[in-house]
Amino acid sequence: MLVEKLPSGKAMALQDLDEYSLAHVFLFLSVADLDRCLLVCKKFQHIIQRFVYSKKCMLALVVNSPKTCNLSLYQYTARKRAKLEENWRDGRYEEHTLFQHNVMYISQMDIDKDFLYMTHGGCLQAHKRTKNRYLVDTRIHWQVGCRRDPDISSLAKENDRFLAGRLDGRIMIYDSTTGQTTLQSVATDVIKSVDFCRNVYAVTTKFQATYILNRSWREHDFENAELKHSHVYPRAYETIKLKGTRLAAGMFHCGRKQALQMIDLQSCAVMQLNSQTKAVYDLIWKDENCLLTGNFDDSMRLVDIRTGNDEACWSDPYNASVYCMFYNGSYAVHCGMKYHHRSNLYDLRVPNRCVQMYFPSKRKHSFSPVYGIKADVAQLFLVTDYNLRVLHFDADWAVKKDYASI
Numbered sequence: 001m002l003v004e005k006l007p008s009g010k011a012m013a014l015q016d017l018d019e020y021s022l023a024h025v026f027l028f029l030s031v032a033d034l035d036r037c038l039l040v041c042k043k044f045q046h047i048i049q050r051f052v053y054s055k056k057c058m059l060a061l062v063v064n065s066p067k068t069c070n071l072s073l074y075q076y077t078a079r080k081r082a083k084l085e086e087n088w089r090d091g092r093y094e095e096h097t098l099f100q101h102n103v104m105y106i107s108q109m110d111i112d113k114d115f116l117y118m119t120h121g122g123c124l125q126a127h128k129r130t131k132n133r134y135l136v137d138t139r140i141h142w143q144v145g146c147r148r149d150p151d152i153s154s155l156a157k158e159n160d161r162f163l164a165g166r167l168d169g170r171i172m173i174y175d176s177t178t179g180q181t182t183l184q185s186v187a188t189d190v191i192k193s194v195d196f197c198r199n200v201y202a203v204t205t206k207f208q209a210t211y212i213l214n215r216s217w218r219e220h221d222f223e224n225a226e227l228k229h230s231h232v233y234p235r236a237y238e239t240i241k242l243k244g245t246r247l248a249a250g251m252f253h254c255g256r257k258q259a260l261q262m263i264d265l266q267s268c269a270v271m272q273l274n275s276q277t278k279a280v281y282d283l284i285w286k287d288e289n290c291l292l293t294g295n296f297d298d299s300m301r302l303v304d305i306r307t308g309n310d311e312a313c314w315s316d317p318y319n320a321s322v323y324c325m326f327y328n329g330s331y332a333v334h335c336g337m338k339y340h341h342r343s344n345l346y347d348l349r350v351p352n353r354c355v356q357m358y359f360p361s362k363r364k365h366s367f368s369p370v371y372g373i374k375a376d377v378a379q380l381f382l383v384t385d386y387n388l389r390v391l392h393f394d395a396d397w398a399v400k401k402d403y404a405s406i
Contacts, residue, residue: 015040019047026052027059031083053078060085061347061355063377067329071113071376073129080394084378087393088345091356091401093380096390098136104385108155108164109372111381115141117157118388122149124164124174135379135390144174144181154194163201165191171203171227184227186211189236197242200265201227204237210249212265231268237261243285248305250280250293260293262305273308275301282324286348292333294322300335300346312351316344323369334380336370341384343370357403360389 014022026034026048034052038045056078057064063081076084087093099107099118108119115126116136123145128137145152150168157163164172169187171194174180189205196202204210213227238252245266251259260275260283279296286292290311291303298319302312316322316337324336335344341360347353358380372383380391 015043019043019051022047023051023055027055031079031086034079049079053082056082056085061330061332062088062328062345062375065328065330065332068376071111072378073113073131074378076377081377083396084393087396087398089356089404091358091403092395092398093358093391093393093401094395094398095360096135096392098134098138098388098390100387102386105151106153106371106385107383107388108152109374109381109383109388110155110157111374111376116381117155117162118383119152119155119164121147121151122166123147124152124155124162124172126176135392142176142179145172153191156195158196158198161196163194163196165194165203167191169205171201182226186213193237193239195240195242195247197244200242200245202240202242202247204240204249207236209234210237210240210247210263212247231265233263233270238280239282241283241285241291243288246305248283248285248291250283253279253296259295260291260303271308273303273305275303275308275310277301281322284325284327286327292325292327294325294335296321298322300325300333302348312348314346314352314354317354318342323371324373326373326375328375334373334375336373336382338369339367341368341370341382341389343373343380343382355404358391359401359403360391 034048038048063085105121110117114129116129117126123143125143126141128141130137150166152164153167154165160176162174167190169189169191170183170185173182186203187205187208189208191203192206193204199215201213210233211229212231214230215227237249239250241248247263247265249261249263257276257278258272259277259280260273262271262273275293277295277297280293281296282294284292289304289306291305293301293303298316298321300314300322301310304311320338322335323338326334331348333346337344343358345355347355368385370382370384374381378394382389
Protein backbone atom coordinates (compact mmCIF):
# COMPACT_ATOMS: atom_id res chain seq x y z
CA MET A 1 0.00 0.00 0.00
CA LEU A 2 1.55 3.30 -1.12
CA VAL A 3 0.86 6.39 0.96
CA GLU A 4 3.17 9.03 -0.60
CA LYS A 5 6.42 9.49 -2.45
CA LEU A 6 9.75 10.59 -1.05
CA PRO A 7 11.56 13.59 -2.59
CA SER A 8 13.75 11.13 -4.45
CA GLY A 9 10.66 9.72 -6.13
CA LYS A 10 10.84 6.38 -4.31
CA ALA A 11 7.49 5.06 -3.08
CA MET A 12 6.91 5.03 0.70
CA ALA A 13 5.20 1.94 2.15
CA LEU A 14 2.96 1.83 5.18
CA GLN A 15 5.60 0.07 7.27
CA ASP A 16 7.95 3.01 6.68
CA LEU A 17 5.80 5.24 8.91
CA ASP A 18 7.00 5.94 12.44
CA GLU A 19 5.61 3.97 15.38
CA TYR A 20 3.39 6.80 16.64
CA SER A 21 1.64 7.18 13.27
CA LEU A 22 1.21 3.44 12.84
CA ALA A 23 -0.25 3.04 16.33
CA HIS A 24 -2.78 5.80 15.57
CA VAL A 25 -3.81 4.09 12.31
CA PHE A 26 -4.15 0.70 13.99
CA LEU A 27 -6.56 2.07 16.61
CA PHE A 28 -9.23 2.29 13.89
CA LEU A 29 -8.98 -1.40 13.02
CA SER A 30 -11.01 -4.23 14.49
CA VAL A 31 -9.36 -6.97 16.53
CA ALA A 32 -9.72 -9.37 13.59
CA ASP A 33 -7.90 -6.94 11.29
CA LEU A 34 -5.21 -6.36 13.91
CA ASP A 35 -4.66 -10.11 14.14
CA ARG A 36 -3.97 -10.12 10.40
CA CYS A 37 -1.62 -7.16 10.68
CA LEU A 38 0.36 -9.04 13.30
CA LEU A 39 1.45 -11.46 10.58
CA VAL A 40 2.83 -8.77 8.26
CA CYS A 41 6.12 -8.01 9.99
CA LYS A 42 7.80 -7.86 13.39
CA LYS A 43 7.44 -4.08 13.49
CA PHE A 44 3.64 -4.31 13.22
CA GLN A 45 3.61 -7.12 15.76
CA HIS A 46 5.60 -5.06 18.29
CA ILE A 47 3.43 -1.94 17.90
CA ILE A 48 0.11 -3.78 18.09
CA GLN A 49 0.99 -6.00 21.05
CA ARG A 50 2.86 -3.32 22.99
CA PHE A 51 0.70 -0.24 22.41
CA VAL A 52 -2.47 -0.72 20.37
CA TYR A 53 -4.40 -3.32 22.39
CA SER A 54 -3.76 -1.49 25.67
CA LYS A 55 -4.71 1.87 24.12
CA LYS A 56 -7.95 0.40 22.75
CA CYS A 57 -8.79 -0.80 26.27
CA MET A 58 -8.07 2.63 27.75
CA LEU A 59 -10.51 4.22 25.31
CA ALA A 60 -13.12 1.46 25.68
CA LEU A 61 -16.53 1.96 27.29
CA VAL A 62 -17.21 -1.31 29.12
CA VAL A 63 -13.88 -3.05 29.68
CA ASN A 64 -11.75 -0.14 30.92
CA SER A 65 -13.11 0.03 34.47
CA PRO A 66 -11.12 -1.38 37.42
CA LYS A 67 -14.45 -1.93 39.20
CA THR A 68 -15.78 -4.40 36.64
CA CYS A 69 -12.36 -5.98 36.10
CA ASN A 70 -12.26 -6.77 39.82
CA LEU A 71 -15.69 -8.42 39.53
CA SER A 72 -14.54 -10.81 36.84
CA LEU A 73 -13.36 -14.36 37.43
CA TYR A 74 -10.79 -14.06 34.66
CA GLN A 75 -7.77 -11.80 34.26
CA TYR A 76 -8.27 -10.99 30.60
CA THR A 77 -5.40 -9.93 28.35
CA ALA A 78 -5.57 -6.54 26.64
CA ARG A 79 -6.38 -8.20 23.31
CA LYS A 80 -9.21 -10.23 24.85
CA ARG A 81 -10.66 -7.16 26.55
CA ALA A 82 -10.59 -5.29 23.24
CA LYS A 83 -12.49 -8.18 21.65
CA LEU A 84 -15.00 -8.21 24.50
CA GLU A 85 -15.57 -4.50 23.97
CA GLU A 86 -16.45 -5.21 20.33
CA ASN A 87 -18.88 -7.93 21.41
CA TRP A 88 -20.62 -5.55 23.85
CA ARG A 89 -20.98 -2.92 21.15
CA ASP A 90 -22.07 -5.38 18.45
CA GLY A 91 -24.54 -7.27 20.65
CA ARG A 92 -22.74 -10.61 20.38
CA TYR A 93 -23.44 -12.85 23.39
CA GLU A 94 -24.56 -16.23 24.61
CA GLU A 95 -27.66 -16.34 26.81
CA HIS A 96 -28.32 -18.47 29.90
CA THR A 97 -31.50 -18.75 32.00
CA LEU A 98 -31.14 -19.67 35.67
CA PHE A 99 -33.36 -20.10 38.75
CA GLN A 100 -36.63 -20.49 36.88
CA HIS A 101 -39.66 -20.21 39.19
CA ASN A 102 -43.33 -20.51 38.25
CA VAL A 103 -44.63 -18.17 40.94
CA MET A 104 -43.84 -14.55 40.18
CA TYR A 105 -41.63 -12.75 42.69
CA ILE A 106 -38.90 -10.17 42.30
CA SER A 107 -35.50 -11.39 43.41
CA GLN A 108 -32.81 -9.07 44.74
CA MET A 109 -29.34 -9.68 43.34
CA ASP A 110 -25.69 -8.68 43.70
CA ILE A 111 -22.34 -10.06 42.57
CA ASP A 112 -18.68 -10.06 43.46
CA LYS A 113 -15.72 -11.88 41.95
CA ASP A 114 -16.55 -15.26 43.46
CA PHE A 115 -20.30 -15.33 44.14
CA LEU A 116 -23.72 -14.41 42.86
CA TYR A 117 -25.96 -13.36 45.76
CA MET A 118 -29.66 -13.76 45.11
CA THR A 119 -32.83 -13.77 47.15
CA HIS A 120 -35.34 -16.58 46.70
CA GLY A 121 -38.55 -15.59 48.49
CA GLY A 122 -37.54 -14.88 52.07
CA CYS A 123 -33.99 -16.25 51.97
CA LEU A 124 -30.67 -14.92 50.74
CA GLN A 125 -28.42 -17.44 48.98
CA ALA A 126 -24.85 -17.37 47.70
CA HIS A 127 -24.08 -19.27 44.50
CA LYS A 128 -20.54 -19.88 43.35
CA ARG A 129 -19.58 -18.30 40.04
CA THR A 130 -17.79 -20.82 37.83
CA LYS A 131 -15.66 -20.92 34.70
CA ASN A 132 -17.70 -23.62 33.02
CA ARG A 133 -20.32 -22.90 30.36
CA TYR A 134 -23.14 -22.54 32.92
CA LEU A 135 -21.34 -19.61 34.62
CA VAL A 136 -23.12 -20.06 37.98
CA ASP A 137 -23.37 -23.11 40.22
CA THR A 138 -27.06 -23.34 41.14
CA ARG A 139 -26.24 -25.32 44.27
CA ILE A 140 -26.36 -23.30 47.48
CA HIS A 141 -23.00 -22.30 48.96
CA TRP A 142 -24.62 -20.65 52.00
CA GLN A 143 -28.13 -19.54 52.86
CA VAL A 144 -29.71 -17.13 55.34
CA GLY A 145 -33.40 -17.26 56.17
CA CYS A 146 -36.12 -19.47 54.78
CA ARG A 147 -38.10 -19.29 51.54
CA ARG A 148 -41.33 -19.21 53.55
CA ASP A 149 -40.28 -16.08 55.42
CA PRO A 150 -41.74 -12.78 54.16
CA ASP A 151 -40.09 -11.92 50.85
CA ILE A 152 -36.92 -9.84 50.82
CA SER A 153 -37.94 -6.65 49.04
CA SER A 154 -34.60 -4.80 49.03
CA LEU A 155 -30.92 -5.61 49.43
CA ALA A 156 -27.70 -3.67 49.98
CA LYS A 157 -24.16 -5.04 50.22
CA GLU A 158 -20.93 -3.56 51.56
CA ASN A 159 -17.87 -5.82 51.57
CA ASP A 160 -19.02 -9.00 53.39
CA ARG A 161 -22.03 -7.45 55.11
CA PHE A 162 -25.60 -7.53 53.80
CA LEU A 163 -28.66 -5.46 54.71
CA ALA A 164 -32.02 -6.80 53.57
CA GLY A 165 -35.49 -5.30 53.98
CA ARG A 166 -38.56 -7.52 54.14
CA LEU A 167 -42.25 -7.18 53.26
CA ASP A 168 -43.20 -7.43 56.96
CA GLY A 169 -41.27 -4.28 57.96
CA ARG A 170 -38.22 -6.05 59.39
CA ILE A 171 -34.60 -5.72 58.36
CA MET A 172 -31.96 -8.43 58.39
CA ILE A 173 -28.22 -7.81 58.76
CA TYR A 174 -25.91 -10.66 57.85
CA ASP A 175 -22.10 -10.85 58.07
CA SER A 176 -20.82 -13.63 55.81
CA THR A 177 -17.38 -13.70 57.44
CA THR A 178 -18.76 -14.50 60.90
CA GLY A 179 -22.07 -16.07 59.87
CA GLN A 180 -23.95 -13.88 62.36
CA THR A 181 -27.46 -12.61 61.63
CA THR A 182 -29.51 -9.84 63.23
CA LEU A 183 -33.25 -9.33 62.71
CA GLN A 184 -34.98 -6.15 63.80
CA SER A 185 -38.45 -4.69 63.29
CA VAL A 186 -38.41 -1.14 61.90
CA ALA A 187 -41.98 -0.45 60.76
CA THR A 188 -45.39 -2.04 60.16
CA ASP A 189 -45.07 -1.36 56.46
CA VAL A 190 -43.36 -2.90 53.45
CA ILE A 191 -39.70 -1.92 53.33
CA LYS A 192 -39.14 -0.47 49.90
CA SER A 193 -35.42 0.36 49.87
CA VAL A 194 -32.41 0.06 52.17
CA ASP A 195 -28.82 1.23 52.16
CA PHE A 196 -25.99 1.50 54.65
CA CYS A 197 -22.53 2.97 54.98
CA ARG A 198 -20.36 1.75 57.85
CA ASN A 199 -22.55 2.17 60.95
CA VAL A 200 -25.29 4.34 59.42
CA TYR A 201 -28.36 2.54 58.06
CA ALA A 202 -31.18 4.06 55.99
CA VAL A 203 -34.56 2.37 55.53
CA THR A 204 -37.59 3.68 53.65
CA THR A 205 -41.04 2.08 53.56
CA LYS A 206 -43.78 2.01 50.96
CA PHE A 207 -46.23 4.37 52.68
CA GLN A 208 -45.02 5.57 56.08
CA ALA A 209 -41.57 7.16 56.51
CA THR A 210 -37.81 7.02 56.10
CA TYR A 211 -35.73 5.90 59.08
CA ILE A 212 -32.09 6.61 59.84
CA LEU A 213 -30.57 4.12 62.26
CA ASN A 214 -27.16 3.96 63.90
CA ARG A 215 -25.13 1.20 65.42
CA SER A 216 -22.46 1.66 68.06
CA TRP A 217 -21.08 -1.79 68.73
CA ARG A 218 -18.01 -3.88 68.99
CA GLU A 219 -17.31 -6.70 66.59
CA HIS A 220 -17.63 -9.43 69.22
CA ASP A 221 -21.02 -8.02 70.32
CA PHE A 222 -22.58 -8.01 66.85
CA GLU A 223 -25.42 -10.38 67.63
CA ASN A 224 -26.73 -8.48 70.64
CA ALA A 225 -26.34 -4.95 69.28
CA GLU A 226 -29.61 -3.36 68.13
CA LEU A 227 -29.84 -0.45 65.73
CA LYS A 228 -31.04 2.77 67.33
CA HIS A 229 -33.31 5.25 65.58
CA SER A 230 -31.51 8.57 65.16
CA HIS A 231 -34.04 10.32 62.96
CA VAL A 232 -37.36 9.71 61.20
CA TYR A 233 -38.37 11.62 58.06
CA PRO A 234 -42.16 11.65 57.54
CA ARG A 235 -41.92 10.81 53.84
CA ALA A 236 -41.66 7.45 52.11
CA TYR A 237 -39.47 7.09 49.02
CA GLU A 238 -39.15 4.63 46.17
CA THR A 239 -35.35 4.44 46.36
CA ILE A 240 -32.56 5.76 48.59
CA LYS A 241 -28.75 5.78 48.44
CA LEU A 242 -26.26 6.85 51.12
CA LYS A 243 -23.03 8.72 50.51
CA GLY A 244 -21.28 9.65 53.75
CA THR A 245 -23.64 12.00 55.59
CA ARG A 246 -25.91 12.57 52.58
CA LEU A 247 -28.92 10.55 51.55
CA ALA A 248 -30.24 10.81 47.99
CA ALA A 249 -33.92 9.92 47.78
CA GLY A 250 -36.30 9.46 44.86
CA MET A 251 -40.11 9.55 45.15
CA PHE A 252 -42.47 7.08 43.51
CA HIS A 253 -44.62 9.96 42.24
CA CYS A 254 -44.47 13.75 42.25
CA GLY A 255 -46.97 15.72 40.19
CA ARG A 256 -44.73 18.79 40.21
CA LYS A 257 -41.92 16.84 38.46
CA GLN A 258 -39.58 17.26 41.43
CA ALA A 259 -39.21 13.66 42.57
CA LEU A 260 -35.53 13.86 43.58
CA GLN A 261 -34.42 15.11 47.01
CA MET A 262 -31.27 15.23 49.11
CA ILE A 263 -31.20 14.79 52.91
CA ASP A 264 -28.29 16.04 55.00
CA LEU A 265 -28.04 13.62 57.91
CA GLN A 266 -26.07 16.04 60.08
CA SER A 267 -28.43 19.01 59.88
CA CYS A 268 -31.52 16.89 59.04
CA ALA A 269 -32.29 19.39 56.25
CA VAL A 270 -34.12 18.22 53.13
CA MET A 271 -33.01 19.86 49.87
CA GLN A 272 -35.18 19.79 46.77
CA LEU A 273 -33.28 19.07 43.54
CA ASN A 274 -34.52 20.43 40.22
CA SER A 275 -34.39 17.24 38.19
CA GLN A 276 -37.47 17.36 35.95
CA THR A 277 -39.05 13.97 36.51
CA LYS A 278 -42.29 12.66 38.03
CA ALA A 279 -40.77 9.50 39.53
CA VAL A 280 -37.33 8.09 40.31
CA TYR A 281 -37.15 4.29 40.23
CA ASP A 282 -33.42 3.91 40.89
CA LEU A 283 -30.44 6.13 41.59
CA ILE A 284 -26.67 5.77 41.89
CA TRP A 285 -23.97 8.05 43.24
CA LYS A 286 -21.61 8.66 40.31
CA ASP A 287 -19.16 10.57 42.50
CA GLU A 288 -19.22 13.03 45.39
CA ASN A 289 -21.16 15.64 43.41
CA CYS A 290 -23.23 13.80 40.81
CA LEU A 291 -26.15 11.38 40.76
CA LEU A 292 -27.43 9.07 38.05
CA THR A 293 -31.20 8.54 38.13
CA GLY A 294 -33.43 6.05 36.34
CA ASN A 295 -36.87 7.57 35.85
CA PHE A 296 -40.48 6.83 35.00
CA ASP A 297 -40.37 9.17 32.00
CA ASP A 298 -38.09 6.92 29.83
CA SER A 299 -34.96 8.84 30.85
CA MET A 300 -31.66 8.36 32.61
CA ARG A 301 -30.35 11.65 33.99
CA LEU A 302 -27.06 12.98 35.31
CA VAL A 303 -27.79 15.41 38.15
CA ASP A 304 -25.23 17.76 39.71
CA ILE A 305 -26.21 18.19 43.37
CA ARG A 306 -24.21 21.43 43.63
CA THR A 307 -26.63 23.15 41.24
CA GLY A 308 -29.51 20.70 41.66
CA ASN A 309 -30.00 20.61 37.88
CA ASP A 310 -29.97 17.96 35.17
CA GLU A 311 -26.62 18.17 33.37
CA ALA A 312 -27.34 15.47 30.79
CA CYS A 313 -30.24 13.25 29.77
CA TRP A 314 -30.52 9.96 27.86
CA SER A 315 -33.95 8.91 26.51
CA ASP A 316 -35.09 5.43 25.57
CA PRO A 317 -36.09 5.06 21.87
CA TYR A 318 -39.12 2.98 22.87
CA ASN A 319 -40.32 5.35 25.63
CA ALA A 320 -39.87 2.70 28.34
CA SER A 321 -39.18 3.57 31.98
CA VAL A 322 -35.80 2.82 33.55
CA TYR A 323 -36.34 0.35 36.41
CA CYS A 324 -32.75 -0.21 37.56
CA MET A 325 -29.16 0.77 36.76
CA PHE A 326 -25.58 -0.38 37.15
CA TYR A 327 -22.64 2.03 36.83
CA ASN A 328 -19.22 0.56 36.05
CA GLY A 329 -17.28 3.38 37.73
CA SER A 330 -15.97 4.80 34.46
CA TYR A 331 -18.35 5.79 31.63
CA ALA A 332 -20.70 2.85 31.08
CA VAL A 333 -24.20 2.70 32.55
CA HIS A 334 -26.38 -0.39 32.10
CA CYS A 335 -30.12 0.27 32.44
CA GLY A 336 -32.85 -2.32 32.97
CA MET A 337 -35.97 -1.28 31.09
CA LYS A 338 -39.70 -1.73 31.66
CA TYR A 339 -40.54 -4.24 28.92
CA HIS A 340 -39.27 -7.39 27.18
CA HIS A 341 -36.33 -8.18 29.54
CA ARG A 342 -34.49 -5.40 27.71
CA SER A 343 -31.39 -3.54 28.89
CA ASN A 344 -29.71 -0.46 27.41
CA LEU A 345 -26.04 0.49 27.42
CA TYR A 346 -25.23 4.20 27.67
CA ASP A 347 -21.98 6.15 27.42
CA LEU A 348 -21.72 9.14 29.78
CA ARG A 349 -19.37 10.80 27.28
CA VAL A 350 -22.11 10.82 24.61
CA PRO A 351 -25.39 12.38 25.81
CA ASN A 352 -28.75 11.33 24.38
CA ARG A 353 -27.48 8.27 22.52
CA CYS A 354 -27.97 4.58 23.24
CA VAL A 355 -24.80 2.60 22.51
CA GLN A 356 -26.55 -0.77 22.34
CA MET A 357 -29.71 -2.62 23.43
CA TYR A 358 -29.91 -6.24 24.54
CA PHE A 359 -33.11 -8.24 23.99
CA PRO A 360 -32.90 -11.69 25.62
CA SER A 361 -34.80 -14.37 23.72
CA LYS A 362 -38.58 -14.50 24.09
CA ARG A 363 -40.01 -17.32 26.16
CA LYS A 364 -43.22 -17.98 28.07
CA HIS A 365 -43.06 -14.71 30.03
CA SER A 366 -41.69 -12.21 27.52
CA PHE A 367 -42.98 -8.86 28.81
CA SER A 368 -41.19 -8.70 32.15
CA PRO A 369 -39.25 -5.61 33.20
CA VAL A 370 -35.66 -5.92 34.36
CA TYR A 371 -35.80 -5.41 38.13
CA GLY A 372 -32.11 -5.83 38.90
CA ILE A 373 -28.98 -5.47 36.78
CA LYS A 374 -25.26 -6.12 37.41
CA ALA A 375 -22.29 -6.54 35.10
CA ASP A 376 -18.60 -7.33 34.95
CA VAL A 377 -16.22 -7.25 31.97
CA ALA A 378 -17.86 -10.16 30.15
CA GLN A 379 -21.24 -10.91 31.75
CA LEU A 380 -24.54 -9.10 32.25
CA PHE A 381 -26.99 -10.31 34.93
CA LEU A 382 -30.69 -9.46 34.56
CA VAL A 383 -33.43 -10.21 37.13
CA THR A 384 -36.90 -10.72 35.62
CA ASP A 385 -40.29 -11.80 36.95
CA TYR A 386 -39.59 -15.52 36.69
CA ASN A 387 -35.85 -16.09 36.32
CA LEU A 388 -32.33 -14.73 36.09
CA ARG A 389 -30.92 -14.08 32.62
CA VAL A 390 -27.14 -14.08 32.15
CA LEU A 391 -25.69 -12.68 28.92
CA HIS A 392 -22.13 -13.90 28.34
CA PHE A 393 -20.14 -11.74 25.91
CA ASP A 394 -17.09 -13.98 25.72
CA ALA A 395 -18.81 -15.68 22.82
CA ASP A 396 -17.17 -14.74 19.51
CA TRP A 397 -19.18 -17.45 17.75
CA ALA A 398 -22.55 -16.00 18.77
CA VAL A 399 -24.98 -14.32 16.37
CA LYS A 400 -24.67 -10.54 16.21
CA LYS A 401 -27.76 -8.69 17.54
CA ASP A 402 -27.11 -5.04 16.74
CA TYR A 403 -29.84 -2.56 17.73
CA ALA A 404 -27.56 0.48 17.99
CA SER A 405 -29.05 2.21 14.95
CA ILE A 406 -32.63 2.25 16.30
